[in-house]
Amino acid sequence: MSRSTALRAYILTRLLLAPLMLWTITTLVFLLLRATPGDPIDALLGPRAPASAKDALRQQLGLDAPLWSQYLSYLQALLRLDLGSSLASQGQTVWQIIGAHFPATVELTLGGMLVASTVGIGVGILAASRPNSHWDAGGRLFGIFTYAVPVYWFGMILQLLFAVHLRWFPIGTRFPLNVSPPQGPTGLYLVDSLLAGNLQQFGLTLYYLALPSLTLGILISGIFERIVRVNLQQTLKADYVEAARARGIPERRIVLNHALRNALIPVVTVLGLTFASLLGGAVLTEVTFSWPGLANRLYEAIAQRDYPVVQGLMVFFAAIVTIVSLAIDILNAYIDPRIRY
Incomplete structure (x- = not known):
């Protein structure tokens, strides 16, 4: 089999597996939501609401239908790219929540x-270039620390x-409540403030972004530190x-100009997958x-038993991870012929 034929076969296989993966995830989310204790009607009306009002709302939302009927309606809506509407926020669609x-x-x-x-690549280079030293031991301890520390605990320590x-940073939120946030087409405050030429808003955005980014970044930097340290140590031999x-x-020139380039190849793969995972996994932060x-909106929807929002957001996150994973697999197969054999 030629390399081009093998590459096409590999790409076709991954393209066929991607919808199967999405279908599996959406089905699991649908079933697990309905298997967990709690009733979304009680979350909306309260447990002391009259039974007649509960039955009327359950019928209106289609929650009185058999499970298989709800599942088929759910799949039909997904095929139309309709993620549904929130039960708790009447009239607000899941796409509007995402936007x-x-x-x-x-x-x-x-x-x-x-x-x-x-931080991760820097600590990894420092540890790998000085094997069996205090720097190497410190790099190992740093990796263990970032794996073991809970996100919420570390975040609260940094807040305190x-x-x-x-009093160097604000304790939370994205922007001061008494100041109008940047308005623009992207919804990204950093980008929109630059497009508007408002440096004050840009500075405030960075100021409020610093502490959450530091919390999230330090705790996932151990992934990059470990990969860089192990691969760079092997490359240096x-x-x-x-x-x-x-x-x-x-x-210094050998490490930075020769060995580091090869050691960073697997980091690119992990970088893409970690970024995709963080888009849906930064709940605790x-x-x-x-x-x-x-x-955070997903966390609120779970607490409110808002089925459509939880299902829609999980499908959205799963689609992002699947697409990024597919792109990385295809890129790696194109670069490294051994992957597709």
């Missing part, structure tokens, strides 16, 4: 990824230190690195800092 809250999640994720990649005691040392090239993102 209102997703830019905040994107901004937080970008800030967290910037901190994570900078930097917001309460030192390669023959071409030894040949560069024999030619008298300075060690958003809740801790009262960040008005989509993950």
Whole structure:
């Protein structure tokens, strides 16, 4: 089989598996929501509401239909790209919720990824270039720390230190409540404030973004630190690195210009998947800092038993992860022929 034929077969296989993965996730979300305790009607009307009012609302929302009928209606709506409407916020569609809250999640994720990649890659290079030293041991401890520490605990510690005691940063939210936020086409405050040429709004956005991004970034930086350290240590033992040392090239130049390029190849894959996962997985960070993102909105919908919002947001997040994973797999297969065999 030629390389081009193998690549086409690999891409076709991944394209066929992507819808199956999405269908599996959507089905699991649908079933698990209805298997968990609680009634969305009680969440809307309260447990003391008359039974007649509950029955009328349940019939109006279609929750009195058999489970298989609800499931078929759910799939038919998904095929039309209709994610439904909120039960708690009457008249608000899931797409409107995504449009209102997703830019905040994107901004937080970008800030967290910037901190994570900078800190993780930096610590990884420092640890790998000094094997069996205090720097190497410190890098290992840093990776263990970031894996073990709960997000909410670490976020509250940073809030107590930097917001309460030192008063360097605000304790939460995305923008001052007494100041009009940037208005623009993207919903990203940093971008919209720059487009409007308002440097004051840009500075305030960075000021409120700093502490949540630092929390999220530090706790995921251990992923990059571990990958960079392990791969860079292996790369530094390669023959071409030894040949560069024999030619008298300075060690700093060998690490940065020769070994690091090859060691960062797997980091690109992890970077893309981590970014996609954070778009839907930054729930604890958003809740801790009262960040008005989509993950925080998902948390509220779960508490309210808002079936359509939970289902719609989970499908949206799953689609993002699936698309990014598919793109990374295809890119890796194109770069490395061994993947498609």
